[in-house]
Each structure stands twice: as C-alpha cells, then as structure tokens.
Amino acid sequence: xVCTKTLYNYPHRGILAFTPMDLPLILxxxxxxxxxxxxxxxxxxSIDLRDKNILTRKEFGHWKIDTxxxxxxxxxxxxxxxxxxxxxxxxxxxxxxxxxxxxxNTLADWLGSFSKNSSLAALCKTITSDNGxxxxxxxxxxxxxxxxxxxxxxxxxxxxxxxxxxxxxxxxIPKGVPVKTITEGTLKRAIYWCNNLPRKLLGYKTLQExxxxxxxQLVDLQTVQFDIAI
Numbered sequence: 154x155v156c157t158k159t160l161y162n163y164p165h166r167g168i169l170a171f172t173p174m175d176l177p178l179i180l181x182x183x184x185x186x187x188x189x190x191x192x193x194x195x196x197x198x199s200i201d202l203r204d205k206n207i208l209t210r211k212e213f214g215h216w217k218i219d220t221x222x223x224x225x226x227x228x229x230x231x232x233x234x235x236x237x238x239x240x241x242x243x244x245x246x247x248x249x250x251x252x253x254x255x256x257x258n259t260l261a262d263w264l265g266s267f268s269k270n271s272s273l274a275a276l277c278k279t280i281t282s283d284n285g286x287x288x289x290x291x292x293x294x295x296x297x298x299x300x301x302x303x304x305x306x307x308x309x310x311x312x313x314x315x316x317x318x319x320x321x322x323x324x325x326i327p328k329g330v331p332v333k334t335i336t337e338g339t340l341k342r343a344i345y346w347c348n349n350l351p352r353k354l355l356g357y358k359t360l361q362e363x364x365x366x367x368x369x370q371l372v373d374l375q376t377v378q379f380d381i382a383i
Contacts, residue, residue: 196284196303197292200311203279203302213239213367214278218260219315220251220287221322223332227251230332231287232340233259234322235280236314240364241355243318243347245340247332257290264294274298275371283312321347 164173207215214237221232231251235244248259260280267276277299282288284306295301304311325343326335348361355363 196282196289198300198302200281200302200304203281203300207238207279210239212278213237214275215239216277216280217312217315218280218282218288218291219312219319220248220256220285221245221319221326221332222251223326223328223330223335226331231256232322232326232332234315234319235263236318237364238314240360240367241314241318241352242360242364243322243344245322245344247337247340251287253287253289253291256287257293260291261294264299276368281312283309318347 163169164171164176206212217236217238219234221234223229223231227250229250231248233246233248233256235246236242237244244263246259246263249255264277275298279300279302280291281302281304282291283304288303292301309316322343325339325346326332348364349359351357351359
C-alpha cells in the first residue's frame, strides 16, 4: 500500500491516466518539500541555556518581554510589555519607538527603578525575549544576577503568557490606533484591569496580590519605592 504522499505525486509524474487538473483538491497540496526557517536569527543566549526549573513557575523573578504596536510607523511609540512568570503580573512601559536603542533604554530605566535597593535584586533574575530586531541590544543589560535569553525564532508558544496578556491590552489599544494617541490614564487603567482580575489558576487571587506577596518576602514595601507600573 503506497502512502498518501506518493499517491498524490503520481498524477504530477504522469503515472496515472489523469492529470492534476482533473482533481481540483489536489492542487491545494504542495509537492515541494517545506523549507523550515529554523533558528536563523540569534541575538543572544538561547532559551535552551535557561534553567529548566523556570518552566515550573515555582520560582519568583523570571520575566518575559514583548512589544505591542498600534500602527506600522517608525515614528509611533510602542508598548514594551513584561510579564512575571509566577504571579503573571503584567507591566506596560511606553517606549519612544521600536528602535533597539530605545527599547534597551526603556528597559534599563525600568530595571533601574528598583535595582537601587539590594533587597529588590531578586525581582528580576531572568528576562526571556523573542528574536525581534527591537531586542537586539537588551543583552547589553545583563549583569550579575540578571540573565537575558532569547526564545527560538518562529516559536510564539514559548511566550504564550505574553501573547495572552497582549491580547487583553488590545481591548484598550486596538490595532490601527497609534500608541501616541493613547493617554496615560487609558494605559494605567488597562494595566490595572489586567493585574486586578482574579484568576482561577492563582486560587482566585489577583495578579497584583500574588506579586506583592512575593515582594513582601524580599522587602518591607513601606521602606522602599519602586515603579512596577501596577
């Protein structure tokens, strides 16, 4: 018994008494071998080098980063979004553009907002990014206690939580609407809604509640100020 692939190849080779044009559905099947674009762009350390225990979401301080765009315009602002894996807390940072230097500086400012206190160093142990060119410079922010990894190209499932929360914020920042036109009040309202929505997987606690529980184990919140955008 020949396999399906071989059977569909027979009409193209003229082995059978009819042509592909006699079978309309066969024209939808490609006889060419698929060319997988696998791991072609590498901006830094691969996600393969990341500690496998991070996948369990049991340890606090591991983040994913992505961008949300309104329109395809180099002059428009973008949202740099970060998500903490254990608490699922979602952070949205306004960035002047999608240029690698601007994204790097925006991330550096955010990290600097709580890195001044040594007790808060554990807030961000790793950051995992995709291979978008806008993240080409963030590896320069690596330091002792902070590792930056890059997911495999064309593997959105490795950052599923990011995609999910980016979809939520799209309710406030629809595609086709310039980020520049989004007011700060609208952005803060969107993030507040995302982080204060009870989640079944967290025992019906909110993301903010779980996040602050973890932070309280590191430092007295009344003794330090940091901008976590919640």
